[in-house]
Amino acid sequence: MIDFAHLVLLEVAKQLNFSKAAEKLYLSQPSVSKHIKNLEGVYGVALFERKTNGISLTEEGHILVDFLTKAHQLNQELQFEISTLRNQSDAKGALVVGASTTVALYLIPRIFSSFRQAFPNIQLQLINRNSDNILKALLNHEVDVGIVEGAHKLSSVSYQFWLRDEVVAVCASNSPFAKTTTLSLEQLLRTPIAVREKGSGTLAVVVDALKNKGIALPQLPIQAVIGGTEALKNFILENGSLAFLPQLSVQKQLVNGELTKIEIPGLNIHRDFYIVQRQGAENHKLPRLFIKHCQQGINF
Structure with missing residues (x-):
């Protein structure tokens, strides 16, 4: 069992900032500094190098x-092993899941809720970042x-295909463009459009599809x-x-009639999402339990 002082060290090492670590741990900065100073006394070495612009770990x-x-x-x-000896539903543990924005907003809340119903003693945490930062x-x-968009194929990461999400053309149901449910590529060139910002994964796949x-x-x-995504959706509902x-x-707005899907023959846009783990960690049982739940327990 790792004592609290060592957990403080891990958080400071992650943040490389005493104030941010204190905030994450709900401690005062002097308390965090005291824990680190005590550990340095125990091991007889400096654990951090203090610099004018921050701190870094020593060797x-x-x-x-x-x-x-x-x-x-x-x-x-x-x-986890001890808690599941008699009954898997008694599983105890903590799991941190990282997901890119679309998954974090529209799928993870449902997955977490369902998983917690099945395993009420497992603590879940979600980190929402773009795919590159989830891998980091x-x-x-x-x-x-992690759940990321696209298979980046880092050699230190294992990838499992999870699901394919279509990117669709939509407009408000009261928009003039909703009168027809089909646009040709030539008509698209004359149709007012709002787009995501540069760097958006959605924009990237749209640009690639159009380029083709x-x-x-x-x-x-x-x-x-x-x-x-939400800001763009709200904009076209008004605009x-x-x-x-x-x-x-x-999905929800298409079902309740707020938005209308516009078909553009010949223009097929989709994104693939992958579940990722560190190479060598694929057999850890709690992550495997969560991944199995993602793959089998949710009807997408």
Whole structure:
């Protein structure tokens, strides 16, 4: 069992900032500093190098953090193993899941709720970042399981295909464009459109799909560039423009009639999501239990 002072060390090593670590741990900064000073006394070495622009781990600090990370993982596995000896539903443990925005907003709440009903003693935490940062967090042991867009194929990460989400053209049901449910590519070039901001995964797959049809994004009559899926959805509900949005994000509005889906023959846009783990961690039982629940327990 890792004592609290070592957990404080792990958090400071993660944040590389005493104030941020204190905030995460609900402690005062002097309390965090005291824990680190005590550990430095125990081991007889400096664990952090103090600089004018921040702190960094010393060589000794890196060694200790590496061992503590492994020990913390073993402790979690031990807790899970013992708690499930008699009944799997009694499972205890903690799991940190990292997910890209679409999954975090529209799928994870339902998955977490269902998982907690089945395993009420497992503590769940969600980290919502873009796919690249989820992979970084996974490799830094900040998350146990990640769900990312696209198979980046890092050699240190294992990938399992999870689901395919279609990106669809939609407009408000009271928009003039909703009168027809089909647009040709030629008509699309004359249709006012709102798009996501540069760097958006949704925008990237739209740009690629259009490029395959010989259309560059600037050829479209873009009315607005909107940051965020929800903001873009709310904009077209008020503005009446067309927008490309993930099917997952507009299911509810399509069902209740607020939005209308517009078919564009020949333009098929989709994104694939993958469940990712660190290589070598695929057999850890709690993450496997959660992954199985994602794959089999939810009807998408």
